[in-house]
Amino acid sequence: MHARGLTKRFGALVAVNQVDLDVPRACVYGFLGPNGSGKSTTIRMLCGLLTPSAGEINVLGLAIPRQAEALKRRIGYMTQKFSLFDDLSVRQNLEFLATVQGLSRQDTRTRVDELLQRYRLDDRQEQLAGTLSGGQKQRLALAGAIVHKPELLFLDEPTSAVDPESRRDFWEKLFELADAGTTILVSTHYMDEAERCHRLAILDNGNLVADGQPKELTGKLQGRTFVIRADSPRRAKEALDGHPDVLSVAQIGNELRVLMRRDDVTLDAFRQSLHGVDTAMDVESVTPNLEDVFVVATRKPEQHEGQPA
Numbered sequence: 001m002h003a004r005g006l007t008k009r010f011g012a013l014v015a016v017n018q019v020d021l022d023v024p025r026a027c028v029y030g031f032l033g034p035n036g037s038g039k040s041t042t043i044r045m046l047c048g049l050l051t052p053s054a055g056e057i058n059v060l061g062l063a064i065p066r067q068a069e070a071l072k073r074r075i076g077y078m079t080q081k082f083s084l085f086d087d088l089s090v091r092q093n094l095e096f097l098a099t100v101q102g103l104s105r106q107d108t109r110t111r112v113d114e115l116l117q118r119y120r121l122d123d124r125q126e127q128l129a130g131t132l133s134g135g136q137k138q139r140l141a142l143a144g145a146i147v148h149k150p151e152l153l154f155l156d157e158p159t160s161a162v163d164p165e166s167r168r169d170f171w172e173k174l175f176e177l178a179d180a181g182t183t184i185l186v187s188t189h190y191m192d193e194a195e196r197c198h199r200l201a202i203l204d205n206g207n208l209v210a211d212g213q214p215k216e217l218t219g220k221l222q223g224r225t226f227v228i229r230a231d232s233p234r235r236a237k238e239a240l241d242g243h244p245d246v247l248s249v250a251q252i253g254n255e256l257r258v259l260m261r262r263d264d265v266t267l268d269a270f271r272q273s274l275h276g277v278d279t280a281m282d283v284e285s286v287t288p289n290l291e292d293v294f295v296v297a298t299r300k301p302e303q304h305e306g307q308p309a
């Protein structure tokens with residue numbers, strides 16, 4: 001799947017701005033971005049639900065939106081709302097979706113049985129979907145999205161409404177599907193989920209600000225992250241916030257995570273430059289994580305490298 005110059009305007013608002021994307025087959029591809037960054041809008045254009053203002057999209061060899069009708073049976077789509085029929089049972093939900101997707105009666109029975117078992121819903125198949133727990137609803141929604149064995153699966157913040165254990169469980173299912181050849185495009189605002197993706201695109205204000213393998217993205221920030229333990233973290237943070245070499249400081253418990261503007265500031269030089277700060281500190285260089293990548297990628301233009309904050 002790829003897109004070039006993908007743009008969506010809603011009146012004066014540019015929700016998605018000139019986005020280029022390449023998503024390899026059988027890959028779990030993540031979309032990371034804050035609320036309103038354009039993740040849902042991009043996904044809806046890629047699956048043919050929304051017409052772009054400009055740009056080209058090719059999904060599974062089809063030109064979208066022109067050939068969107070032919071795409072329908074080859075993709076699955078799931079959102080954080082799960083879109084289940086609350087007044088139908090678990091089994092009826094899956095049977096309905098199978099019928100909509102054109103499965104024969106026999107195929108429906110076999111496939112629904114298989115999915116109920118694989119998604120641990122077989123002992124609840126007669127329960128009304130509206131009475132399921134969040135995690136169970138999520139499993140049912142995923143089963144429903146893949147009832148017709150789509151080649152490509154679009155998941156729009158599918159884990160926002162569930163607990164950490166259900167999220168872990170859900171990600172295991174995603175990797176199972178990818179191993180079996182399904183391409184998965186999943187949006188999230190959880191860093192730990194983004195870290196699991198084979199590849200990742202970071203969206204900010206409708207712009208694609210970074211993309212690549214999580215390791216590539218964090219690797220580029222090597223030498224720029226430090227953790228500081230200080231007697232008075234608040235006082236140390238105040239001093240660091242104004243430091244010309246420092247891009248951002250985040251307090252995590254008693255520690256401060258510091259992201260530098262450049263990677264050529266050695267630990268010693270950094271320690272030296274903190275000498276004037278009136279509190280004892282212990283500085284350690286640490287491995288960059290995706291949150292650091294996110295901070296660098298989404299910083300405001302006036303804070304670009306080499307310029308004053």
Ligand SMILES: Nc1ncnc2c1ncn2[C@@H]1O[C@H](COP(=O)(O)OP(=O)(O)OP(=O)(O)O)[C@@H](O)[C@H]1O
Nearest residue numbers: 010013015033034035036037038039040041042157
């Ligand atoms: N149909 C619409 N009409 C007008 N503006 C819209 C429409 N759909 C989305 N927008 C706007 O486009 C921007 C991007 O929204 P979008 O839902 O794509 O973001 P998102 O990254 O998915 O955010 P979230 O995580 O909150 O779902 C937002 O400012 C939103 O208000």
